[in-house]
Amino acid sequence: MAQNKKILDARNIYTYFYTESGVVEALDGVSFDVNYGEPVGIVGESGCGKTVTAHSTLRILPKNGKTVAGDIIYKGVNLLDLPDLQMRRIRGKEIAMIFQDPMTSLNPIFKVSDQMTEVIALHRKCNKKEALEIAIETLDQVGISEAEKRITDYPHQFSGGMRQRILIARALALQPSLLIADEPTTALDVTIQAQVLEIIKEMQKKLGLAMMLITHNLGVVAETTKRVHIFYGGRVVESGPTEEIFLDPKHPYTYALFESIPSLEKDKTRLETIPGNVPRLINPPKGCRFHPRCKYATEICSRVRPPEFKFGKGRRVACHHFEELDLHIDMESIRESKAIKEEA
Amino acid sequence: MTTLEEYETIDLFSNWDQKTQPIITIDNLKKWFPVSQQSVLFSRVVANIKAVDGVNLFLNKGETLGLVGESGCGKSTTARVIVKLEKPTEGSIYFKGIDIFQPMSREEELAVKRQLQMVFQDPYSSLNPRRMVLDLIKEPFDIHYPDMLYEEKESRVLEILAKVGLEDYHALRYPHEFSGGQRQRLGIARALAIHPEVILLDEPVSALDVSVQAQILNLLHDLQKDFDLTFMFIAHDLSVIKHVSDRVAVMYLGKIMEMCPTGELFRKTAHPYSVSLLSAIPRPDPRIKMDRIILEGDVPSAINPPTGCPFHPRCYKAQEICSKVTPQLEELEPNHYVSCHFPEI
Numbered sequence: 001m002a003q004n005k006k007i008l009d010a011r012n013i014y015t016y017f018y019t020e021s022g023v024v025e026a027l028d029g030v031s032f033d034v035n036y037g038e039p040v041g042i043v044g045e046s047g048c049g050k051t052v053t054a055h056s057t058l059r060i061l062p063k064n065g066k067t068v069a070g071d072i073i074y075k076g077v078n079l080l081d082l083p084d085l086q087m088r089r090i091r092g093k094e095i096a097m098i099f100q101d102p103m104t105s106l107n108p109i110f111k112v113s114d115q116m117t118e119v120i121a122l123h124r125k126c127n128k129k130e131a132l133e134i135a136i137e138t139l140d141q142v143g144i145s146e147a148e149k150r151i152t153d154y155p156h157q158f159s160g161g162m163r164q165r166i167l168i169a170r171a172l173a174l175q176p177s178l179l180i181a182d183e184p185t186t187a188l189d190v191t192i193q194a195q196v197l198e199i200i201k202e203m204q205k206k207l208g209l210a211m212m213l214i215t216h217n218l219g220v221v222a223e224t225t226k227r228v229h230i231f232y233g234g235r236v237v238e239s240g241p242t243e244e245i246f247l248d249p250k251h252p253y254t255y256a257l258f259e260s261i262p263s264l265e266k267d268k269t270r271l272e273t274i275p276g277n278v279p280r281l282i283n284p285p286k287g288c289r290f291h292p293r294c295k296y297a298t299e300i301c302s303r304v305r306p307p308e309f310k311f312g313k314g315r316r317v318a319c320h321h322f323e324e325l326d327l328h329i330d331m332e333s334i335r336e337s338k339a340i341k342e343e344a
Numbered sequence: 345m346t347t348l349e350e351y352e353t354i355d356l357f358s359n360w361d362q363k364t365q366p367i368i369t370i371d372n373l374k375k376w377f378p379v380s381q382q383s384v385l386f387s388r389v390v391a392n393i394k395a396v397d398g399v400n401l402f403l404n405k406g407e408t409l410g411l412v413g414e415s416g417c418g419k420s421t422t423a424r425v426i427v428k429l430e431k432p433t434e435g436s437i438y439f440k441g442i443d444i445f446q447p448m449s450r451e452e453e454l455a456v457k458r459q460l461q462m463v464f465q466d467p468y469s470s471l472n473p474r475r476m477v478l479d480l481i482k483e484p485f486d487i488h489y490p491d492m493l494y495e496e497k498e499s500r501v502l503e504i505l506a507k508v509g510l511e512d513y514h515a516l517r518y519p520h521e522f523s524g525g526q527r528q529r530l531g532i533a534r535a536l537a538i539h540p541e542v543i544l545l546d547e548p549v550s551a552l553d554v555s556v557q558a559q560i561l562n563l564l565h566d567l568q569k570d571f572d573l574t575f576m577f578i579a580h581d582l583s584v585i586k587h588v589s590d591r592v593a594v595m596y597l598g599k600i601m602e603m604c605p606t607g608e609l610f611r612k613t614a615h616p617y618s619v620s621l622l623s624a625i626p627r628p629d630p631r632i633k634m635d636r637i638i639l640e641g642d643v644p645s646a647i648n649p650p651t652g653c654p655f656h657p658r659c660y661k662a663q664e665i666c667s668k669v670t671p672q673l674e675e676l677e678p679n680h681y682v683s684c685h686f687p688e689i
């Protein structure tokens with residue numbers, strides 16, 4: 001039964017890039033899942049493998065990249081075993097993707113109508129005229145006013161926020177079951193980001209879409225997703241319900257990350273920092289990839305890959321010292337001390 | 345070693361009273377960029393990008409003023425005019441009481457520039473890739489202290505590298521050999537080298553990973569204390585601004601909407617744009633459920649900014665007068681400046 005809840009179940013994916021300076025171990029045994037109708041967050045700093053995860057799932061890696069091991073089960077079928085032709089039908093129609101850079105994913109020399117109707121006609125098996133109607137309707141749904149007039153404009157005639165809406169509309173018009181959104185609001189200003197997130201949330205609910213929201217913005221994840229997978233250095237270090245992880249992170253990296261971000265709830269003080277830099281994935285650290293930066297690291301951490309501990313309602317943590325550490329962020333006391341200060 | 349101050353030959357700023365006067369005062373600053381139409385015979389100006397369109401603000405000695413606003417609202421341009429990388433179209437900038445755009449000798453010009461330094465947003469493109477770190481950081485000494493001995497310059501470079509958390513051997517490396525966070529340390533070292541009074545930090549952490557951002561923010565915090573620096577900290581991330589600033593100025597379409605102590609911006613938000621901006625920030629706490637003000641439409645173009653209050657087409661409080669009369673930045677409560685006809689306080 002539990003099996004049927006999952007629309008996407010990725011197990012132990014290894015994706016490598018073969019470059020002149022060596023093999024980039026971009027995904028090193030990544031496992032994650034997405035349930036039907038569920039918005040899931042993929043979170044991590046730059047270079048930790050978020051985009052590669054999405055590209056591996058859709059099998060759109062560049063030539064020098066290859067998923068060398070693992071299973072990516074979508075609706076019971078292993079995508080990694082599918083013939084190319086069938087995989088092509090999955091893309092767009094079943095799994096749609098919104099890319100990181102809204103400027104480059106629309107072709108500047110074609111009208112928006114051309115860029116939408118063709119794929120719609122193809123995947124929804126309808127004629128051009130019906131496709132145009134569908135396109136206008138979805139543009140209207142994502143808040144492009146006067147859609148029937150504006151659809152014949154070129155991409156540069158739209159602002160960044162509107163272009164991102166067009167991409168959302170194009171993805172949704174194909175009625176996919178799973179939407180992968182890679183940093184859909186990173187390039188946008190906060191007030192525009194708020195507009196676009198609102199639309200994504202609304203459409204996700206209305207259509208009952210499963211969604212993988214990829215982002216490094218912890219605020220965006222907190223507000224948009226129910227469950228989250230935290231990535232570090234090409235691995236998933238922690239997974240579980242968003243609310244639980246945000247209030248009570250258990251992996252030393254997740255914990256340190258939350259402590260190191262300035263937030264509106266904190267005051268002007270020194271921040272907790274994580275020493276060093278995010279690891280490069282050619283010759284990454286042995287054992288736990290976080291060990292050179294982890295203040296709890298012991299000898300075993302630098303040698304042995306940490307096992308995964310499962311606990312609570314679907315939480316997973318990959319850390320040798322998970323059991324002894326018992327990390328705990330005391331949000332209540334933060335809130336209280338703030339309240340006291342404000343009264344004073 | 346002699347102190348850098350002993351190299352000073354002119355004393356331009358003797359009239360400045362640091363107890364009563366801000367270190368920098370900006371008065372009705374405008375910076376317009378002409379847009380011209382080219383034809384075979386002539387080129388004529390058809391419009392102006394009003395990047396900065398009447399900015400008033402001030403910086404007190406030793407404080408951090410956060411300058412926040414969405415992209416294109418004129419933050420960088422304001423900073424670039426302050427460090428004299430651009431000439432104003434209109435208005436004045438006073439540094440320690442002196443109008444820095446009045447005619448002055450080359451010596452005086454250098455004396456001003458020495459004290460006003462800038463750190464740029466993109467640590468990748470703001471450092472010349474072909475120059476060794478030693479030369480990059482030595483350059484300000486070459487310009488400002490040509491008579492200083494090579495050995496002294498060198499030891500000063502090493503000293504400043506240590507201050508920003510880098511090692512001696514880094515001096516012999518090239519920018520591409522550094523990570524993003526380290527490159528930002530280089531940018532800071534370069535600005536800091538000649539002991540300026542004021543550093544304008546243009547989005548110094550926007551390009552960095554979150555875990556590295558905290559290191560740089562802490563570094564800036566420590567340097568400010570050690571060197572008694574005044575910062576103007578530009579950012580679009582209000583959480584960062586809240587963290588670093590003593591006071592905040594909120595900018596929209598080339599104008600200052602609100603300027604006040606940081607705490608007040610959050611507790612006593614006065615300008616409808618500030619209210620909307622605050623409400624738009626996604627909060628990293630799943631328990632916070634808020635009624636968000638979703639602004640309609642986009643930031644209008646700086647070529648044809650709206651008449652009257654530039655925020656009126658998107659403002660939830662706009663009345664007829666807002667599109668006709670431009671509100672002026674006024675001190676509504678002590679140290680709380682707002683430009684709005686119907687402020688929330």
Ligand SMILES: Nc1ncnc2c1ncn2[C@@H]1O[C@H](COP(=O)(O)OP(=O)(O)OP(=O)(O)O)[C@@H](O)[C@H]1O
Pocket residue numbers: 017018019024026044045046047048049050051052053062064065100216280281
């Ligand atoms: N075509 C490629 N060739 C070589 N290495 C690559 C290639 N694409 C990605 N990588 C490497 O794989 C790792 C993961 O990259 P990925 O793009 O998934 O990061 P990300 O988590 O999406 O980061 P960001 O937040 O910057 O988008 C990085 O180390 C990256 O340098």
Ligand SMILES: Nc1ncnc2c1ncn2[C@@H]1O[C@H](COP(=O)(O)OP(=O)(O)O)[C@@H](O)[C@H]1O
Pocket residue numbers: 377393394395396413414415416417418419420421422646
């Ligand atoms: N050299 C320039 N020539 C023409 N337009 C410019 C130039 N520099 C900035 N602008 C324009 O001025 C406006 C403000 O820019 P900027 O100060 O860089 O904004 P911010 O730093 O707040 O994002 C923008 O519309 C920008 O495109």
Ligand code: SF4
Pocket residue numbers: 251252253288289290291292294295296297298301306318319320321322
């Ligand atoms: S396994 Fe060791 S190094 Fe890795 S997070 Fe846990 S304690 Fe830190």
Ligand code: SF4
Pocket residue numbers: 615616617653654655656657659660661662663666671683684685686687
């Ligand atoms: S002046 Fe009018 S339009 Fe402008 S912010 Fe105030 S109320 Fe809104």
Ligand SMILES: [Mg+2]
Pocket residue numbers: 050051052100182
């Ligand atoms: Mg990415």
Ligand SMILES: [Mg+2]
Pocket residue numbers: 419420421546547
């Ligand atoms: Mg800028």
